Amino acid sequence: MAEFSATECAYMAQALRIAKRGLYTAHPNPMVGCVLVNDGAVVGEGWHEFAGEPHAEVNALRAAGNDARGATAYVTLEPCVHHGKTPPCTDALIEAGIAEVVAGLEDPNPAVSGSGFDALAAADISVRKGLMQDSVQSLLTGFISRVTRGRPYVRLKMASSIDGCIAMANGQSQWITGPEARADVQRLRARSGAIITGIGTVLADDPAFTVREESIDTRGKQPLRVVLDSGLRMPSSAAMLALPGTTLVYCCNDGKRQALGDAGAEIIVVDSDDGGVDLPQVLEDLAARGVNDVLVEAGPKLAGKLIEADLVDELVIYQAPHIMGSQTMGMFHTPTWQDLTDRRALHITDVRKVGGDTRITAQFASAFMSSLG
Numbered sequence: 001m002a003e004f005s006a007t008e009c010a011y012m013a014q015a016l017r018i019a020k021r022g023l024y025t026a027h028p029n030p031m032v033g034c035v036l037v038n039d040g041a042v043v044g045e046g047w048h049e050f051a052g053e054p055h056a057e058v059n060a061l062r063a064a065g066n067d068a069r070g071a072t073a074y075v076t077l078e079p080c081v082h083h084g085k086t087p088p089c090t091d092a093l094i095e096a097g098i099a100e101v102v103a104g105l106e107d108p109n110p111a112v113s114g115s116g117f118d119a120l121a122a123a124d125i126s127v128r129k130g131l132m133q134d135s136v137q138s139l140l141t142g143f144i145s146r147v148t149r150g151r152p153y154v155r156l157k158m159a160s161s162i163d164g165c166i167a168m169a170n171g172q173s174q175w176i177t178g179p180e181a182r183a184d185v186q187r188l189r190a191r192s193g194a195i196i197t198g199i200g201t202v203l204a205d206d207p208a209f210t211v212r213e214e215s216i217d218t219r220g221k222q223p224l225r226v227v228l229d230s231g232l233r234m235p236s237s238a239a240m241l242a243l244p245g246t247t248l249v250y251c252c253n254d255g256k257r258q259a260l261g262d263a264g265a266e267i268i269v270v271d272s273d274d275g276g277v278d279l280p281q282v283l284e285d286l287a288a289r290g291v292n293d294v295l296v297e298a299g300p301k302l303a304g305k306l307i308e309a310d311l312v313d314e315l316v317i318y319q320a321p322h323i324m325g326s327q328t329m330g331m332f333h334t335p336t337w338q339d340l341t342d343r344r345a346l347h348i349t350d351v352r353k354v355g356g357d358t359r360i361t362a363q364f365a366s367a368f369m370s371s372l373g
Contacts, residue, residue, distance in 0.1 A: 004102070004131045011035050011042075011074040012104055012132045018047045018056075019076050019139060024190040024218045025050045028290030030143040034060040034075040036068055036098075043067035050219055055080065057089040061096045069097035076136045078107040078129070081116040090119040100126040104136035109147040142193075142292030145313070151283035152294040154311055156303055157188060158331050159318045165328035166300065171204060173329075180355025181318040185297075186213035188316065192223045193291035194248075196282075198302040199229035206239045209297065224248055224291065227265075228302065230276050232256040236263035250277045250285075279309055304332040307344055310364070315346065317360045 019033030034056040036044040046059025079089035142153040167173035222245035241264040252272040271278040345365040
């Protein structure tokens with residue numbers, strides 16, 4: 001691992017801050033930031049703003065102009081070397097006369113990992129990597145999950161009372177949390193490539209699952225709306241089918257395929273697993289569609305099934321400061337766990353107030369998260 005100075009760490013921290021500006025718009029591409037430094041001064045910076053548009057390095061080079069020649073590029077992720085919707089960033093860096101590239105993380109995609117660095121080195125550009133690598137990995141968990149595991153990073157969101165209840169016995173649940181918490185959920189939606197729910201939630205609430213917060217600039221992007229509906233019970237009159245964006249319905253038979261298709265849904269038939277859809281197969285299909293991050297907004301049955309299958313990476317709980325009592329619905333329906341060893345271990349990463357409620361973010365102690373440090 002190369003050694004880096006405090007000044008270099010400051011430049012990479014700046015690149016990370018810039019990269020986060022693409023949180024709602026860059027996906028399915030990774031968020032990337034780039035800072036160009038020449039003779040001790042920042043001469044240009046850029047981030048990947050929107051999929052299909054120039055990458056962070058190109059935007060930084062344009063900002064720097066002629067000052068890019070002889071500069072050092074601090075970039076969060078290894079520059080791309082392949083032709084996609086845009087030309088390779090390595091070519092742009094070489095043509096601009098960059099002297100050195102300092103990267104936070106080698107591209108985790110096994111198909112391209114290291115090839116960008118090799119192209120730069122072949123052009124006599126000095127390359128160092130690993131600066132603030134852990135921070136870059138934390139920023140790109142979804143992208144890393146998709147390219148290394150073949151499935152998105154799964155974030156499960158729940159809203160509950162302080163005694164762990166998500167609805168009254170009669171199903172009443174609106175609203176447990178306050179308006180600030182609900183607005184915060186819109187930001188979770190906006191950063192996600194897809195929102196997953198179960199048919200039970202659709203039949204009970206007829207949700208829209210769109211990003212509705214006007215202050216969030218998604219450049220018109222809406223996450224895929226994903227309904228898990230093994231028996232195709234979804235009505236063609238469901239509200240989400242009339243809204244902008246794409247609704248995917250995963251089922252185990254296609255008996256009502258024509259009616260739902262005519263209403264605007266895309267029907268995908270997958271294998272059955274214990275009466276429901278095969279969850280890993282759904283996630284693999286979403287990854288193939290370029291989905292990095294999934295937000296699950298569902299009832300306790302689907303939430304419990306995902307946890308039991310070790311398919312949840314992160315849990316986000318909005319906890320309201322009230323007690324709903326014992327005759328209520330809990331957050332998770334799981335098989336009977338007889339022993340304390342059946343527990344699922346969590347690592348709490350963040351606790352903060354959101355309006356009058358408390359948001360708790362925790363990661364499951366999975367091998368994937370451990371591998372990211």
